[in-house]
Amino acid sequence: MVEQGIKFTVLASHQAARVRRIGDRNWKEVRNAGIDPTMAYTVNLPSKRQISIFFYDGPISHAVAFEDILKNGDVFAKRLTGAFSEKRNHSQLVNIATDGETYGHHHRFADMALAFALQDIEANNMAKITNYGEFLEKYPPTHEVEIIEKTSWSCVHGVDRWWSDDGCTTGAGSHPDWNQKWRTPLRNAFDFLRDTLEGKYEAAAGRLLKDPWDARNGYIDVILDRSPESVRRFFGKYAVKELTEAEKTTALKLLELQRHTMLMYTSCGWFFDELSRPEPVQVMQYAARVVQLAQDLFGEKIEEEFLKILEQAKSNIPEQGDGRRIYEHLVKPSMLNFKEVGAHYAVSSPFEKYGEQSDIYCYSVENEDRRTLDCGDTRLVTGRVKIKSKISGETALISYGVSQTGSHDIAAGVSVNMGEDEYRKMVDEVSQACSGADYSRVIRTLEQSLGGMPYSLRSLFHDEAREVLGDILESAISGVDTAYRQLYQHHYPPVRFLSELGGPIPKAFRSAAELIIDIELRRTINSDSIDAESLKNLLDTAAKWQIEIDTDGIAYDFKLSLEKMMVRLTAQSLDTAPLKNLLEAVSLARGLPFPVDLWKVQSLFWDMKSTKYPEIKQKAEQNDPQAKEWVEGFVALGNSLSIR
Known part of the structure; x- marks a missing residue:
């Protein structure tokens, strides 16, 4: 590290063996995390060079990772500043070491707690926010430390965890009979x-x-x-x-x-x-x-x-x-190669509207030729593309042929660097066979030219496969939707009357109602302007008839709709209609029997409060009636989002 110009690094307290003041002869043992983590240390290396060491605060770092300290930014700030001590007579640094994904992934909204804590500490002069480099420059080490060799932050067995069966696992409680000899x-x-x-x-x-x-x-x-x-x-x-x-x-x-x-x-x-x-x-x-x-x-x-x-x-x-x-x-x-990328492009071509130039992950695809033919109830696509790796710059010419019967019966073949004459011959023969309604000859030609037709929907990359299958199933579901909707709408009045009399809901009608209410909930939530009254009625009906709804899916759709509404609001000037719609939708989300993630909406609101709001507030203070109305709505929205 020192040879690469690195001046300092960060270790865990349990990696320290002993310390002494620079110039002293006597060492003090500090094993078992007994070292003071609020100061910088120096390590004298065998190469006669030195490197500075910081030790992170273990108890606070553990609390951040595994306890509830991040549920409240004020509590977090007090825990950090509480690590300072008046008993120490040196300048102190409180530092913690945690995974980045702790803030939002492992602990929801922890990033907001961190932001609040740092702002609170700085605004109230509880401490100065700094970094290792600045602290080291202002307060160079006064003590030297010896570290325990072959230790690591995260495992008491040290670096053995990364190559041997050291007995330390993340799931020992669940699988006590497992080993890590692998x-x-x-x-x-x-x-x-x-x-x-x-x-x-x-x-x-x-x-x-x-x-x-x-x-x-x-x-x-x-x-x-x-x-x-x-x-x-x-x-x-x-x-x-x-x-x-x-x-x-x-x-x-x-x-x-x-x-x-x-x-x-x-x-x-x-x-x-x-x-x-x-x-x-x-x-x-x-x-x-x-x-x-x-x-x-x-x-x-x-x-x-x-x-x-x-x-x-x-x-x-x-x-x-x-x-x-x-x-x-x-x-x-x-594992991918040009042929696999070409197969994905070929299989997806009946569903995807590719332009002359397109990107597939780390490959760019340039269309050179594409032809579509209807051969009875079968759709044929032949084409030729130039694929280039964005990583290495390597290119390959891919010729392909696809046969699609119905919505999902797909067979495709691809060939790498097929000659121009051979490609033209394949296309001409396929066209002739198709015009003569000789489908078996079409397939024989494609198989002979491309070396087989082994690719299908399974050859699509996973994300695109889900998207294509979703579109196929959506078409099928629409027919079911129509039939169930007719049943639901035709029998709704008598079934509602039966329900009010305390009678049981017929099973067939309950199934129809479950599907239709779920569809209507999603349509209502995904509309540009959420109709709160319609949404309440649908939820009330579901509750009365004891219909299970997909709360996770509905909550996710609601989250996305609110985020879209908030983005639109940031693009508006003084139009109060989008503001009122969003306020009504957020209030509705707050009253739902299941939680809706408002984190991104809150973040966008906070950004808007810091940038756009002050200007409009100034207009309101100058008695601009439209600005006054907007500010009142914006403040109400902040209250609904629990942002002060």
Whole structure:
């Protein structure tokens, strides 16, 4: 760290062994978190260099992560400032270390508590908000510390947690019979990839880049900004010469190889208790990309050797088997190449209105040809696109053919870098066969030209698959909706009368009512202006007839609608109608029998209060009647949102 110019780092208190004032001979033992965390320390390294150390406040950090301290910003502020002590005769720093996702993900609205606490501390001069660098400059270390080697923040067993079965897990209470012996072979498999490819990378990159390892470190600038100008700057600084486009692609793929080699050591891959959890699977996906790039760059077939080591990692879940099985079932299906991207484009083309230029994740797609034919009850799409990786700049020409019968019966084939003449021949033969109503010849032509038609809706990337299937099912549901609506509307009066007499609601009618009320609730909530009266009536009817409604789904839709209304309000000037509608909707949300997440609405309101509101308030104070009415409504909205 010191060699890289890092001046200080942050450790946990239990990592300190002993301390002494600089210049003193006697040490004081501070094991078991006995060190004072309110000051900076220095560590004398074997290299004769030094690095400064801060120790975070363990009890407060634990309270933030695992207790209820973030439910109240005022309580949080007092807990932070309460860590200062008049008994100390040195300038004090109170610092905590927590995960970023604590504020909003693990604890809802914790980000608001943090913001309030910091503002409260600063506004009331309870303490000065600072950072480590400023504090270190003003108050350099007066004490030196020795740390306990091979320790870590988050585990009493130290760094063993990241490579061995140290007995420490996140789920020991739930699975006391599980072990983490899989950690060692997982790391061994990754070490095999790293060590096998290190020299090959250095040799290949050395022909293109001045210093392969310096370029690898500098590649972070490209990761953060993949614009053409950023890539040009990178090669201008690190390339041994003016590289051709092909050489640039090779260099970028080599750097991606190194990036994924580092990513496969991501900490959380070893932190949890089971090999088939998302975290170990994710680091295996990084390793799979290393394998894929090694094959592409060096023709290096190392996957089997890698898997032989990986299969020594045994899952605690019998059905998951070992690392090899997890890799083959959970990792390999997610690996992408140009053919897979082309298959996604082809299968989605009957549903998606692609333009001449489109983006699919980290690929850009340029349309070169597209033709649609109706062949009886079957729809045919043939086309040709140029796909380019935004990461490496590599390109491929994809020819495709798709057959769609009905709404969801899809068969597709793709070919990489098919010749122009061969593509034209395929298109002409398909057109002729289709015009002659010879559907079997159409399919034979596509299969022969494209090497089969193995792709279907299952070939879509997951997010798009859900969207397409949602559209297909929406069409089917609309027919059901019509039939149930007729039943509901026709029999509503007598069934309501029956309900008022205390009679049981017929099961068939209850099912129809459940569907229609749910649909009407969503339509009402998703409209531009929420009709509060209609919404109340629907909820009252559902309550009277004891109809279960999808409260989570309704609450989510309500949240989105309120956010849209708030965004529209920020774009308005002094129009009070949107303000009244939003106030009525928020008041209604507050009175629902289930919670609605108002966090984003509150945040947008706060931003508006800090920016737009003062100007309009000034107009109101100058007796502008429209501004007065708007301010009154805005204040009422703030009260409804519990913002003072």
